[in-house]
Amino acid sequence: MKRITIRLPEQQITLLEKMVEAGEFPTVSEAIRDAVRMLIEKRATRVLADSDQLSF
Incomplete structure (x- = not known):
C-alpha cells in the first residue's frame, strides 16, 4: 500500500x-x-469511457 498526504479542514477531521x-x-x-x-x-x-474516446 502506498502512502499519500492530504490536508482536510479541522471540522472534517x-x-x-x-x-x-x-x-x-x-x-x-x-x-x-x-x-x-x-x-x-x-x-x-465515466472517466475511463471519456479517456477511451480521447484515444481515437
Whole structure:
C-alpha cells in the first residue's frame, strides 16, 4: 500500500475521528479509504469511457 498526504479542514477531521470513536471505522485512514472507494465506484466508469474516446 502506498502512502499519500492530504490536508482536510479541522471540522472534517473531527467528524472522521467521531466516526472512529463510534465504531463506524477502525481508523481514520480506513474511513478515508472507504470514501475513496465510493468515489472511484461512482466516477471511474465515466472517466475511463471519456479517456477511451480521447484515444481515437
